[in-house]
Amino acid sequence: xxxxxxxxxxxxxxxxxxxxxxxxxxxxxxxxxxxxxxxxxxxxxxxxxxxxxxxxxxxxxxxxxxxxxxxxxxxxxxxxxxxxxxxxxxxxxxxxxxxxxxxxxxxxxxxxxxxxxxxxxxxxxxxxxxxxxxxxxxxxxxxxxxxxxxxxxxxxxxxxxxxxxxxxxxxxxxxxxxxxxxxxxxxxxxxxxxxxxxxxxxxxxxxxxxxxxxxxxxxxxxxxxxxxxxxxxxxxxxxxxxxxxxxxxxxxxxxxxxxxxxxxxxxxxxxxxxxxxxxxxxxxxxxxxxxxxxxxxxxxxxxxxxxxxxxxxxxxxxxxxxxxxxxxxxxxxxxxxxxxxxxxxxxxxxxxxxxxxxxxxxxxxxxxxxxxxxxxxxxxxxxxxxxxxxxxxxxxxxxxxxxxxxxxxxxxxxxxxxxxxxxxxxxxxxxxxxxxxxxxxxxxxxxxxxxxxxxxxxxxxxxxxxxxxxxxxxxxxxxxxxxxxxxxxxxxxxxxxxxxxxxxxxxxxxxxxxxxxxxxxxxxxxxxxxxxxxxxxxxxxxxxxxxxxxxxxxxxxxxxxxxxxxxxxxxxxxxxxxxxxxxxxxxxxxxxxxxxxxxxxxxxxxxxxxxxxxxxxxxx
Amino acid sequence: xxxxxxxxxxxxxxxxxxxxxxxxxxxxxxxxxxxxxxxxxxxxxxxxxxxxxxxxxxxxxxxxxxxxxxxxxxxxxxxxxxxxxxxxxxxxxxxxxxxxxxxxxxxxxxxxxxxxxxxxxxxxxxxxxxxxxxxxxxxxxxxxxxx
Numbered sequence: 001x002x003x004x005x006x007x008x009x010x011x012x013x014x015x016x017x018x019x020x021x022x023x024x025x026x027x028x029x030x031x032x033x034x035x036x037x038x039x040x041x042x043x044x045x046x047x048x049x050x051x052x053x054x055x056x057x058x059x060x061x062x063x064x065x066x067x068x069x070x071x072x073x074x075x076x077x078x079x080x081x082x083x084x085x086x087x088x089x090x091x092x093x094x095x096x097x098x099x100x101x102x103x104x105x106x107x108x109x110x111x112x113x114x115x116x117x118x119x120x121x122x123x124x125x126x127x128x129x130x131x132x133x134x135x136x137x138x139x140x141x142x143x144x145x146x147x148x149x150x151x152x153x154x155x156x157x158x159x160x161x162x163x164x165x166x167x168x169x170x171x172x173x174x175x176x177x178x179x180x181x182x183x184x185x186x187x188x189x190x191x192x193x194x195x196x197x198x199x200x201x202x203x204x205x206x207x208x209x210x211x212x213x214x215x216x217x218x219x220x221x222x223x224x225x226x227x228x229x230x231x232x233x234x235x236x237x238x239x240x241x242x243x244x245x246x247x248x249x250x251x252x253x254x255x256x257x258x259x260x261x262x263x264x265x266x267x268x269x270x271x272x273x274x275x276x277x278x279x280x281x282x283x284x285x286x287x288x289x290x291x292x293x294x295x296x297x298x299x300x301x302x303x304x305x306x307x308x309x310x311x312x313x314x315x316x317x318x319x320x321x322x323x324x325x326x327x328x329x330x331x332x333x334x335x336x337x338x339x340x341x342x343x344x345x346x347x348x349x350x351x352x353x354x355x356x357x358x359x360x361x362x363x364x365x366x367x368x369x370x371x372x373x374x375x376x377x378x379x380x381x382x383x384x385x386x387x388x389x390x391x392x393x394x395x396x397x398x399x400x401x402x403x404x405x406x407x408x409x410x411x412x413x414x415x416x417x418x419x420x421x422x423x424x425x426x427x428x429x430x431x432x433x434x435x436x437x438x439x440x441x442x443x444x445x446x447x448x449x450x451x452x453x454x455x456x457x458x459x460x461x462x463x464x465x466x467x468x469x470x471x472x473x474x475x476x477x478x479x480x481x482x483x484x485x486x487x488x489x490x491x492x493x494x495x496x497x498x499x500x501x502x503x504x505x506x507x508x509x510x511x512x513x514x515x516x517x518x519x520x521x522x523x524x525x526x527x528x529x530x531x532x533x534x535x536x537x538x539x540x541x542x543x544x545x546x547x548x549x550x551x552x553x554x555x556x557x558x559x560x561x562x563x564x565x566x567x568x569x570x571x572x573x574x575x576x577x578x579x580x581x582x583x584x585x586x587x588x589x590x591x592x593x594x595x596x597x598x599x600x601x602x603x604x605x606x607x608x609x610x611x612x613x614x615x616x617x618x619x620x
Numbered sequence: 621x622x623x624x625x626x627x628x629x630x631x632x633x634x635x636x637x638x639x640x641x642x643x644x645x646x647x648x649x650x651x652x653x654x655x656x657x658x659x660x661x662x663x664x665x666x667x668x669x670x671x672x673x674x675x676x677x678x679x680x681x682x683x684x685x686x687x688x689x690x691x692x693x694x695x696x697x698x699x700x701x702x703x704x705x706x707x708x709x710x711x712x713x714x715x716x717x718x719x720x721x722x723x724x725x726x727x728x729x730x731x732x733x734x735x736x737x738x739x740x741x742x743x744x745x746x747x748x749x750x751x752x753x754x755x756x757x758x759x760x761x762x763x764x765x766x767x
Contacts (some may be wrong), residue, residue, distance in 0.1 A: 402682055402709045405730045406638050412731035413644035420651060420734060436647075439640060486684040 009181035013174060021170050022368065028166065029159050036079065036155055040132040043070050043080065044148040051085060055093060055136055055144045065416055071096045081129045085136065088143055099125070109133050110149040111145045118175050128152040191238045198245065226561060229394040271372050276306045278358070278365040285361075293373055295345040306369070310342035310352075321327060339374065339596065348377040351463065378463055381592065386460050388589045389512050395519070399484025403450050407443035445457045453479045457515075461508035465597075467620055468503050470543045470552055471496050473510035481518060490525055490537030492518070497544050501619030505597040513593050514541075516586040517554045517613050524558025524611060535592040546618060552615040560607035570601070629655040630745075631674035635665035635691060636707065637683045645678065648734075652741065662686025666694055669702075675736065676725075676744045677704045682717050692722050701751055703744035707732065 047070055056062040066081040070076070084095030090106050102124050109120040109131040122131040129149035136144040237466060266273060272290030274283050286301045294301070294309060342352045343352035353372040358365065393400075414436045421428050453476050478492060485492055518539060525537035540555040568574045570591040575584030594601055598618050605611040634645045642658045650655045659665035659670050663686050665679065677695055681688030692704050701727040708716045716727040722729040725747050726740040 198678070326695065398709075401711065405709050406641065409731040410638070410640040410644055412733070413641070416732075416734035417644065417647050417651070424651070439643065443640060487682045487687070489684060 003185075005185035006182055009185065009417035010178060010381070013177045013181070017170050017174055021166065024166060025163060028162055032159060032162060033155065036150060036158070037130065037132065039118060040080070040130065040148045041134060043076070043083070044132050044134040044146045046070060047083065047085065047146045047148075048134055051146070052136055052138050052143060055085060055087060056138060058087075058093070061095045064096075067094060067096055079151055079154045081127055081151045082124070082147075083149070084147050086145045086147070090145075093144065109147065111135055113550055116492070122149070124149070128157070188234055191234045195238060197548060198241070202245065202248070205343070207443070223348040264331045269370075271370060273371070274301075274306065275359075275361050276367045276369055277361075278367055280362075281306050284364075284366060290371070293344070293371070294342075300345075308343075310340060338598075343372070351378050381596070382460065382463065384585075385509055385512055385589055385593065388516075388585060389458060392512065392515055392519075393454070396481060396484070396515075399487075400454065402487070403480070403483055407447040407450075408445040411440050411447075414443075444512050447563045450479065456508065457511050459508060461506050466506060468505045468507045468510060470500055470503065470510070470550060470617075473507050474514050474541060474552070477511050477514045477518060478508070481515065485518070485522060485537070485539070488522065488526070488537070489529075489535075490522055490539060492539045495540065495542040497542075500543055501545055501548075501550055501551050503597065503599075503617040504620050505599075505617070509593045509596075513590045513615070514552075514554075516590045517615075520586060521554060521558060521611070524556055524560070526558075528557075528559040548619055550617045550619050552617075553612055554615075555610060556614040557610040560609055560611050561603065561605040562607050566603055566605065569603075576614055627754060629653055629657045630676065631657065633657045633659065633665060633669055633672065633674040633677045635659045635677065635679040635683070635688070637661060637680065641680075648737065652738075662688070662691040662694075664703055666690055666698075669695060670698070672700065674731060675702060675748055676741070677702060678707060678728075678740075679704060680707045681712065681719065689718060689722065692719055692724055696723055701748075703747050705740045705744055 019577060047067055051063045051066050054060075054066070063085055067085060070079045071083045080096075080611055082096050084101070084106075085093045086106055087093050088111075092101055092106060095101050105122075105124060108122040108124075109118060111133050112118040116135045119133075120131050129152055132148045132150060134146050134148075135142045136146055146371070150290050155362075214259035255434055266287050268290055269287055273287045274290060276282065277284050283301050283304050283306055286298060288298070290301065291298045296304070318598065334355050337354040337356070339351055340354055341349050343349055351374050353374050355370040357368045357370070359368050360366070418428070418433070418436055421432075456476060457480065474494070478494070482492055510611055518541075521539045522537065525535070529535045529537070535557075538557045540553075542551075542553045542555075544553075565574075565576060569587050571584075572588040573584040574588075577584075591601060594617075600616045602614040602616065603611065604614070626744050630653075632649055634642060634649070634656065635658075636642050636645070637660055639660070642660070646656050646658060648668075654676075657668050657674060659668050662679070662683055665677070666686075669677065677691075679688045679691045692706060695702050695704055700723075704719075704723075706716065706719040706724050706727045707730055708719075708727050709730055719727055725744040728736050728740050
């Protein structure tokens, strides 16, 4: 840069100088030569004027005096080599040669016709002269010619002197310009060189060099900010650049602080966090907890396809979900996947909740995936549900005993009857035996069915979801408690739609849900029965589909839920029942189960009239 | 008690919401020589009771609608001399005691043992007999002490 500016300036100056030099030389030298010639002509004319009389008189000595006077006047003696005067017949009248007049010299420069003068380069002896010839007139007649010899040597000397002076001047100018241009280029390029050096340092990551700034330009308000005031553009550029460097330094420092702040958060987070490339779906980064939970070494996690960690979300992978909003939907801050199955190294499955959130990572579009291991929670949930079911079974035991007692009673009576017949030695007809035995067999089947339902209800279900038709759990629960309810003068009416879409849930847990709802309905009805002993309980269970949802409604004609309690009834340990009647967990568990399946619960209630619970599930 | 009365089978009413149970009772009581009437609910039972006036009533306690205790009370109100045997589920001792306090003849636990059924029926018959003889004595004393 510096050299370029320098060379360019120099080149331009040289070309201009050379042009000026050539032009000036031509003008000066030709002008000088002309001037000297004119002076020669003037001398010749003067002689022709003054000497005309003497030529006519052939007065050689006077003429000689004149021409000598002219030739030797002042500095002309150096310039004028000779003067000689010729008459009409070109005979030398007088001359200034100190040597004998060279023979034939008169013919060297004859007077041209029809011209006021003539000039020609002539040689005489060792000298070379510009011979100037002018006519000498007397009236209309030419009486002779005057030749003046101007010393070429002298002219050349003058010219070379002039040329020397001129070249010297040009050289001086060039040297000055050279120096000036050097200074200018240095002045321009020096800050740029400095900026270059700083940039190099910056790019090498060294931000802690001395900027060497002059403190006089530092803004008093901001220690680092330099105002671009006055000065030249290069300085302003430098200032801007330094400001930029300060900004970078500042942001870098903040970034470092932020990194210092967030890296430990990332590393010490109690939950696994992954950074996944959005396009390749490979893992870019993972924290130690991820290594621990997934039982892969960190090195193995880097670059591993994220989908290898889990299969549940392959269909609707977090990556497949446009973090910046799909073409149809608006951008979401994050995507949440509750309760999905992930696999450890070695294929051991466990449950997680997953948050996916888009970020820029090292210039790439990436996704931060935060994982929460909820296996333990789900197991605890299952245990709670299980405990609740066991409690329910306890509560149901009276009903169950009654339920099982009926077939047992029939079987017992049937067999006793047969024994009685045998004891009384009466003849038993085949029809009688067949009748009794068929009855006994039917009753055994009935008892078996009850026991199967109980077993299904009491079984600790595994954690995986299945596709459930709402009909199954409702009928299952009813087979256990239906009779007990009817004894308590509560009729359960079923209105179950056929071909209802399936729901992803667990039959076993749904039984608990319906048991809880029916149990609450019964309690509400019994509460109302106290002041109204003639009341007949009515519970209406409906299933139907609506807008792609599966809805189960349970309506009772019980006491209803007072407005202030409606928000609280799903809270654990909230109960309005008498002490010892309920723990206040039934609806809390119900709510937890329904929410686990992505469902919602709605309540409509009129105190004194009854309550309707709506369970709304997404159909598969 | 006359011979003609003994010849005539004793009327008995069984109330239970279980058809199968009723069927078994019919077989058994037929063998014991009763004139059996059955009802599937308390309400129906009272209807038949009013019509047939049976001496002994067997009723289940746990029934939808009107339960056994109510049936017992109602029968004792309409015809106090009627002997009522209540059939209770296993472990329903409270209900059994309640029934005895309401002057039930006996209670039988389900599943019904042949022995306890026979005992219950015997006890009922005994009570009926005692009541009858007491009544006869009262009648005799009335006749022996004319005003």
